[in-house]
Amino acid sequence: MRPNFMRDVFRDPWFMAGLGLAILFAVVAALGPTLSPYDPRDMRFAPISPPSSEHLLGVNDGGQDIFSELLYAVKNTVAFGLWTASLGLLAGVIIGVSAGWIGGWVDLVLMRIADVLLAVPSIMVLIFTAALFRPPPLLLATILAALSWPTTSKGIRAQTLSLKQALHLRAVSRMGAGNFYIIRRHLIPEMFPLYLVGFAAKARMAMFMEASLAFLGLFDPGRKSLGMMISYALKYYYMDIWWNWLMPPILCLSMLIGSVTFLAISLEKALDPRLRESIGGQGA
């Protein structure tokens, strides 16, 4: 891509804000379980008590420590997002590059499957699957990834088609390099910045879905999640719990989604030089 891609990105305040939040959440997600003072499923505390020195954010209706709940919830949401995004991106890139480079009936079959999957409303499939047999979260994330690769692969395919015309790739091909070699050594590395955008966009979508599914009560109640915490706290809105029980998961969720959104927006901007406002200036 463009040689000064990384430099542009690191000058964008939105990118830095997103990166900062992402690092913060990565640390919380990685250390969460060791930092949490109690087991989030431990129900032996006095239900709905206000915050104290023992319970930083108080106790919920089931007698569980809210701060520990929050740490596990962040970890679960982040894990869901990362797993879906990695898997979806991997499938999307491999399928998109193969379809674009090999062409012919491979392209035809793969792209027709992509068309159909693009039309299928994935959220409905997830709601239905989850409502019926409460599968483990990892399986739901995998289903979501399996339904979400087409958006990436369409873009990657288009990019591959334009790279196909490039002189160096025609040269490599004439020199007798095989498809697999060209895909692995040339095509996949050349589109690197595109993956970053795709990854951020997919992670955003997946965390959003996770929160919505949890909010609708579609995960195992023992699995802590931001959406579920919000949904439970909302039942007690008439009590004075909004600042210690309802606000923390709300803030975490919006910062989490915000972090990936800012990253995706600024990467997209840096990738499209036409969006740069003035020559030599940085994008707004």
Next chain:
Amino acid sequence: MVRALRSRYRISIGLPAVFLAAALFMVFLSYALPRLLPGDFVTAMYASSNVTLSEEQEAALRSYYTSQETFREYLMRWIRLDWGYSYAYMTPVSSLFFEALPWTLLLLGSANLLSLTLGFFLGVEAAWRWDSRGGKWLVGWMTLFEGMPEMVTGVLLLLIFALHLGWFPAAGAETAYADLSFFKRVADVGHHLALPLLTLVVAYVPGNFLLTRNSMMIFLRSPFTTTARAKGLSARRVRYAHVARNALLPLVTRFGLRVSFMVTGALVVERIHAYPGLGTLLFNAIQARDLPVIQGVVLMSSLMVLAVILCLETVYRILDPRIGYAS
């Protein structure tokens, strides 16, 4: 002319085939999943309750709730608009569905209309004034709002405007049992609609805004814009009649791609504001494990999503003839 017609003809075969396949996939999933599952509805329904069933009761329930339909019968039943009976309410699923549908359509329709117009005009103006303080300020706020999911905005608005200030009702779509004249009733419905509508508008506007602005930024520098300006057209004419028309196309595509995500947003927002639409119906059905209702809501909403995307795709291909040749 002939080429244009031919490309349109090709669309009319290819696109519906894709959507028919997607629709059949959803119908098949809703048929097969409940039958493939480990465990069944009766066990799930009573597993978490204190009710203990005798062997005969359980067998009777199971035979009542397990159907032996073939896929063909299932499909024909849905085509005849016979969607079965709700386990929890013992009423036809279709009547529950059509009671909830108008509220969801009202909410989603007005939210989309408002956010498309707002996002479009703000985007056009912000792109035109990209160098001014106002333009940059708008981009900053919109980027910030784009990071806020419906769940967050919805709860915040509910806390502030319904529970703390008490300006808006916290639940429902109209005052129950109120015998109001037509205009008062419209005002009442609008009053209940305000908060969920505002939540969705805050959620949808930033995306529309950023996309319109991005495509405007690109088109503002194309030769045809320079030509339009050189012709001595007024700034507003150049902005709307020439540039913004092109920026409308990506907006239509994005709308199509996002239809299914909007459904989730609406489900969550309805639940937060206790709005009696499909989201609330689905939520209650999930809580009660009311399979026919879950099946009905999921299947019919996905078919509606598919229909909307199909319409938009067709519109898009007519608006932009290049698409037809590319594929």
